[in-house]
Amino acid sequence: MSYFRDVGALARKDLLLELRARDTLPAMLLFVAATFVIFHFALPGTPSRLETTGLLWIAILFTALLGLGRAFVPEREQRTMDGLVLAPCDRSTIWLAKSLATLAFLAAAEAVALPLYALFFHSIDGTTVAAVVLADVGICGVGAFLGAMAVATRARDLLLPLLFLPLAMPIVVGAVGATVGPPVVSSPGRYLGFLALYDLLFAVICWASFEYVVAE
Amino acid sequence: MSSPSRAAGATIRGVGRTSRIPLPALAVSSLVLVSTALAFVFFVAPNDANQGFSQRIFYFHVSLAFTAYACFIGGAWKAFRHLTKRDPRADLESYVLIHQGLIFGTLVLLTGSIWAKISWGVWWTWSEDELVLFLVLYLFYCAYFMLRFSVDPGPQRENLSAVYALFGVVLIPVSFLAIRLAKEFLHPRVFTLHGPNFGGWILVTYCVAQAALLVLAYTLYRLELSGKRLDLRLRRLREVLV
Numbered sequence: 518m519s520y521f522r523d524v525g526a527l528a529r530k531d532l533l534l535e536l537r538a539r540d541t542l543p544a545m546l547l548f549v550a551a552t553f554v555i556f557h558f559a560l561p562g563t564p565s566r567l568e569t570t571g572l573l574w575i576a577i578l579f580t581a582l583l584g585l586g587r588a589f590v591p592e593r594e595q596r597t598m599d600g601l602v603l604a605p606c607d608r609s610t611i612w613l614a615k616s617l618a619t620l621a622f623l624a625a626a627e628a629v630a631l632p633l634y635a636l637f638f639h640s641i642d643g644t645t646v647a648a649v650v651l652a653d654v655g656i657c658g659v660g661a662f663l664g665a666m667a668v669a670t671r672a673r674d675l676l677l678p679l680l681f682l683p684l685a686m687p688i689v690v691g692a693v694g695a696t697v698g699p700p701v702v703s704s705p706g707r708y709l710g711f712l713a714l715y716d717l718l719f720a721v722i723c724w725a726s727f728e729y730v731v732a733e
Numbered sequence: 734m735s736s737p738s739r740a741a742g743a744t745i746r747g748v749g750r751t752s753r754i755p756l757p758a759l760a761v762s763s764l765v766l767v768s769t770a771l772a773f774v775f776f777v778a779p780n781d782a783n784q785g786f787s788q789r790i791f792y793f794h795v796s797l798a799f800t801a802y803a804c805f806i807g808g809a810w811k812a813f814r815h816l817t818k819r820d821p822r823a824d825l826e827s828y829v830l831i832h833q834g835l836i837f838g839t840l841v842l843l844t845g846s847i848w849a850k851i852s853w854g855v856w857w858t859w860s861e862d863e864l865v866l867f868l869v870l871y872l873f874y875c876a877y878f879m880l881r882f883s884v885d886p887g888p889q890r891e892n893l894s895a896v897y898a899l900f901g902v903v904l905i906p907v908s909f910l911a912i913r914l915a916k917e918f919l920h921p922r923v924f925t926l927h928g929p930n931f932g933g934w935i936l937v938t939y940c941v942a943q944a945a946l947l948v949l950a951y952t953l954y955r956l957e958l959s960g961k962r963l964d965l966r967l968r969r970l971r972e973v974l975v
Contacts, residue, residue: 666893670883680880680897683873684904687911694918701918711914715907722903729816729892 523606527614532621534591541587545626549580553630553637569638570696574689576630577623577649578656584622585660586677588615589668598668602731612727615661623653644705648695651712655688655719662723665730687715756959759952766945770938778938787851794844796943797837798863800950802905804834805870809902812895824891825965827898828881829958833950835874841867859919862912869908873901 535541556572564572592598601611627649635641660681667677694708702708774792781788811827814820845864846856859865877897884890 666880666897669889669893670880671885672879672883676876676879676883679876683869683876684900686869687904687907690911690915694914697918703917708914711910718903718907722900726816726896726899729896732888732892 520607520610523604523610524613524617527601527610528617528621531588531591531614531618535618535622541584542622542625544587545580545584545622546629548583549576549626549630550633552576552579553633557637564638566639567697567701569634570693572638573634573696574652574692576634577627577652577692578685578689580626580630581619581623581653581656581660582678582681584619584626585657585664585681586674588619588661588664590674593668593673598731608728608731609724611731612662612665612723615665616657619661620653620657623657627653642698644698644709645696647709648692648705648712651709651716652688652692655712655716656685658716658723659684659719662727662730665727669730684719688712691715756952756955759948759955763945763949763952766941766948770942770945773934773938773941777934779934784852787848790844790848790851792939792942793946794841794848795939796946797841797844798867799943800946801834801837801841801867803947804830804837804950804954805874805905806902808834809898812898815891815895816899824895825961826958827895829954829961831874831877831898831901832957833954835871835878836953837946837950838867838871838874842871862909862916865912866905866909869912870901870905873904877901 553572553576556569556576560568560572589598592601602608631641631646631649660677663680663684664677667673667675667680670676691708691712694702695705695712698705770792774789778789778792780786808827808830811820811823811830815823815827842864845861845867849858849861849864850856857864877894880897881890881894884893
């Protein structure tokens with residue numbers, strides 16, 4: 518039980534920091550809205566539902582990257598990473614808490630982005646929301662892990678998209694497949710299942726190997 | 734002999750390892766095998782009924798892909814050994830294997846592109862699963878190098894590289910599954926490419942080409958490894974002597 522208490526305490530710290538400084542969330546909101554506007558002008562004619570589905574997922578992925586890039590910045594700027602590593606708790610709690618905090622930011626950004634997408638482009642159904650939830654888990658889990666890796670390098674934030682995008686390809690496939698739906702895709706449930714499998718698989722790997730990322 | 738240099742001798746011995754097969758023997762056998770494979774591909778294997786002479790690139794394309802996979806999986810295995818057993822040699826071995834994998838992966842993309850041009854008249858096709866998978870893996874392992882050379886040498890670099898290499902070996906099956914799934918909405922028209930009828934001289938030629946490339950990859954791996962180790966020894970000797 519104390520494991521989850523540690524995770525809760527660490528995640529609360531991140532949310533509290535965000536509430537006070539308001540660094541990440543407004544940037545994510547503004548970014549996703551601006552991206553939609555740019556997409557409108559980037560697509561000649563009236564884009565079909567299929568095309569805007571792709572845009573929605575590009576917007577979500579890049580908005581998440583924006584948030585993930587900031588995730589470990591406070592630890593670096595205030596040199597709190599050593600303190601976290603030395604704290605008498607399992608090191609994987611750092612990863613889990615960071616993932617949960619980023620998930621909260623991403624969910625908040627999407628709570629605005631999805632209605633905005635429905636307003637600007639096409640309506641959204643329940644399967645899309647399910648795909649968004651499952652994809653968010655994968656994006657934040659893997660992204661927070663790679664964020665911790667990237668922050669340990671000289672290149673810092675520059676490296677995160679390079680490390681993350683090849684690993685995000687399966688998420689995009691699952692998410693787009695579920696969102697497109699019939700008649701192009703016969704059973705969207707299969708894609709949701711694939712997303713759940715991805716989440717589970719990478720959550721286990723991240724959880725098991727995070728210790729090596731922060732260990733000196 | 735003073736004590737610091739004796740201590741250095743102990744560390745230096747930890748870096749190297751006497752291997753069973755000597756490097757010149759490996760080099761000669763890969764030369765013989767690659768020449769035999771070339772002879773088989775050009776003179777023994779029969780012409781393909783559909784694609785004619787140009788189909789012979791298949792023997793190298795597929796063998797290269799298999800060799801690259803073997804390198805990536807070997808690199809992940811060494812990375813796993815580094816993380817679990819703290820094997821002091823494993824980090825360098827993992828890096829060299831992935832480096833070889835990337836070189837062979839480049840050749841896979843090149844031969845695949847040539848094959849696509851001959852078969853479909855385009856330099857790139859998204860309908861070939863293997864090729865698309867290799868492109869994703871290629872980007873992934875390029876990022877591995879960016880990561881590795883963005884951290885100063887030391888335990889942290891070894892750990893980060895090892896963890897990322899392990900991610901790679903999980904990404905291979907997951908991406909493969911994803912690409913198969915994506916066909917449903919990316920290419921509604923299903924392509925069925927009938928592969929060559931595997932048997933007889935085709936199978937023999939393929940096996941020879943595969944063996945040749947695996948031995949070549951192993952030779953290159955050993956060559957690069959011994960060079961890198963020599964480099965490391967020299968640097969440590971310099972540190973001791975200064």
